[in-house]
Amino acid sequence: MSVVWLQLITLLCLSFGAPSRADGYEVIRIKVGKQVTIQCKSASNQEMLYLKRGLNEEEDIFYLTDLKSTINQKFTDRLQFHGQVPNVHILLKNLTLDDTGPYWCVYKMSSNYKLKTSRGNGSVLLVVTESGPAPVCTGQSQGDLVLVSVVICAAVLIVVLTVFLIWIIIKTKPLRSTVKKRQVPVNDVYEDMRGTIRR
Incomplete structure (x- = not known):
């Protein structure tokens, strides 16, 4: 999935680039x-x-x-x-x-x-x-256009990577139960024997 996004971003960055002087x-x-x-x-x-x-x-x-x-x-x-x-x-x-x-x-x-x-x-x-x-378009405006397109591509790449990392963290993190465990009295054979022995 992330490979597809990276290829798409690269394609967009290259298509909006300007020719150089x-x-x-x-x-x-x-x-x-x-x-x-x-x-x-x-x-x-x-x-x-x-x-x-x-x-x-x-x-x-x-x-x-x-x-x-x-x-x-x-x-x-x-x-x-x-x-x-x-x-x-x-x-x-x-x-x-x-x-x-x-x-x-x-x-x-x-x-x-x-x-x-x-x-x-x-x-x-x-x-x-x-x-x-x-x-x-002169050399200066083309240089500015290249700089702007590089900054935009870098910002889009950072946002995509951040969303991807958050998605991975959420998927791999185990869900914690919010219900406390209740202690159940144990009816064990050994407890019955201890009770009869003490008498």
């Missing part, structure tokens, strides 16, 4: 029709920047080198960029529900006649919603 991305919730700026940055000198979309970076949204830039046909009238490789600010305007998904800042650099690919900072998980508040 250590992965190099942030989660942005924004309304339909608004705009978002993706800030691609890299510490090292890079030659090419790709903005890719999808879990496996399957769709090229934007490509930039020192000489040219290419914008995906779906985004030609909605995408603007400012800056030079490796630090580029990419503005996506008039967002739709179809724009929801992960966007990756991918850098490529030729070295020894081979292209080396690396992810840069600034990648985002964009969630476009129809209505409601659109908070932007």
Whole structure:
């Protein structure tokens, strides 16, 4: 029984956890029709920047080198960029529900006649919603969310363990009788013999 509870608590804790900034991305919730700026940055000198979309970076949204830039046909009238490789600010305007998904800042650099690919900072998980508040989750708020979820999980675990221990104590503790035992006079053969001997 307790194993089931522990598995359930673990599942709840993991499902309410937040992604960390250590992965190099942030989660942005924004309304339909608004705009978002993706800030691609890299510490090292890079030659090419790709903005890719999808879990496996399957769709090229934007490509930039020192000489040219290419914008995906779906985004030609909605995408603007400012800056030079490796630090580029990419503005996506008039967002739709179809724009929801992960966007990756991918850098490529030729070295020894081979292209080396690396992810840069600034990648985002964009969630476009129809209505409601659109908070932007930054590293600090994600850290707070992780801390709150860990505290809640620990409190739930302590309560469950306490209830379980109380249940075990109640089940194993023998019930004490509250009725006092009454002394019954014993009619024993030996007592009768003692009485006749004394006479």
